[in-house]
Amino acid sequence: MPRKNHKQLQTEFTLTAQDCIQGMRNIPTESVDLVVTSPPYNIGVRYNSYEDCKNPDDYLHWTLAWATEIKRVLKPNGSFFLNVGATPSNPVFPHELIVELSKLFVLQNTFHWIKSISVETAKGDMLSAGHFKPINSRRFVNNCHEFVFHLTKNGTTPLDRLRLGVPYADKSNVKRWAHTKGQDVRCRGNVWFIPYKTIRNRKMQRPHPATFPTQLAVNCIKIHGYTFEIVMLDPFLGMGHAALAAKQCGIRKFIGFDIDPRYVELARMNIGPSRFDSSCTLASKRKP
Numbered sequence: 001m002p003r004k005n006h007k008q009l010q011t012e013f014t015l016t017a018q019d020c021i022q023g024m025r026n027i028p029t030e031s032v033d034l035v036v037t038s039p040p041y042n043i044g045v046r047y048n049s050y051e052d053c054k055n056p057d058d059y060l061h062w063t064l065a066w067a068t069e070i071k072r073v074l075k076p077n078g079s080f081f082l083n084v085g086a087t088p089s090n091p092v093f094p095h096e097l098i099v100e101l102s103k104l105f106v107l108q109n110t111f112h113w114i115k116s117i118s119v120e121t122a123k124g125d126m127l128s129a130g131h132f133k134p135i136n137s138r139r140f141v142n143n144c145h146e147f148v149f150h151l152t153k154n155g156t157t158p159l160d161r162l163r164l165g166v167p168y169a170d171k172s173n174v175k176r177w178a179h180t181k182g183q184d185v186r187c188r189g190n191v192w193f194i195p196y197k198t199i200r201n202r203k204m205q206r207p208h209p210a211t212f213p214t215q216l217a218v219n220c221i222k223i224h225g226y227t228f229e230i231v232m233l234d235p236f237l238g239m240g241h242a243a244l245a246a247k248q249c250g251i252r253k254f255i256g257f258d259i260d261p262r263y264v265e266l267a268r269m270n271i272g273p274s275r276f277d278s279s280c281t282l283a284s285k286r287k288p
């Protein structure tokens with residue numbers, strides 16, 4: 001990470017156990033640079049307390065309500081990265097969601113988060129990497145992918161493509177293309193292979209049923225382009241992988257909400273010793 005004086009500049013975290021719509025109402029208008037989040041998918045995931053089974057119309061209505069708050073708090077050139085995936089029984093869910101959200105935002109980029117992939121090499125060897133949840137079905141194949149939609153207010157938010165760049169496979173391209181300016185780095189494109197970390201004990205190591213890897217949020221931070229001054233928000237914090245990414249990248253301020261106090265506590269534990277805003281409390285435990 002490029003930051004100087006890394007040790008002195010610590011991210012300030014404000015993590016609150018609260019409904020995110022209520023929580024976001026306290027955030028000033030156009031004060032957030034970057035939102036990275038993944039809402040519940042309404043597929044009956046067994047969270048600790050949240051019931052993931054709204055009526056489909058209510059779910060879309062609710063989505064518009066929290067996304068409207070995101071739009072209000074986002075700066076004009078801000079980025080809103082929304083991670084959602086489909087299930088075999090509801091393959092159109094991410095597409096329905098994005099059509100609904102197009103009422104508020106412009107879909108500037110679509111990234112594909114690949115959890116597992118098999119690639120045949122030129123020599124004919126098969127390389128398989130990553131993890132997925134196998135499904136036992138004669139109709140459906142294993143689902144190894146989710147979306148990360150990049151939503152912006154006007155579709156014109158400039159990105160830092162090379163911050164997440166990769167070296168050229170064919171080095172002759174470095175000289176051939178003037179736009180490289182002699183640097184061996186090119187835009188990675190919109191396919192991100194980000195495997196989950198291998199864990200031995202789910203209950204101990206990942207005690208939340210629906211997380212994204214920290215690296216997914218790091219990619220969003222990098223491609224948006226960042227300096228220490230950035231303010232980042234995750235309205236559906238879970239156990240805090242976006243917060244961990246903010247800490248890793250040395251972002252100035254991170255705001256997170258989760259309706260479940262247990263998940264907020266987990267996120268705090270995950271982040272470890274950090275600078276917490278003094279008003280950072282669990283709303284449900286606040287003294288009257």
Ligand SMILES: C[S@@+](CC[C@H](N)C(=O)[O-])C[C@H]1O[C@@H](n2cnc3c(N)ncnc32)[C@H](O)[C@@H]1O
Nearest residue numbers: 019020210211212236237238239240241258259
């Ligand atoms: C898909 S998970 C997010 C996981 C997170 N990205 C991570 O990696 O740990 C969605 C989270 O939204 C929370 N949630 C559900 N309704 C909420 C609401 N109205 N306000 C805030 N959080 C809510 C759930 O408790 C759950 O932890």
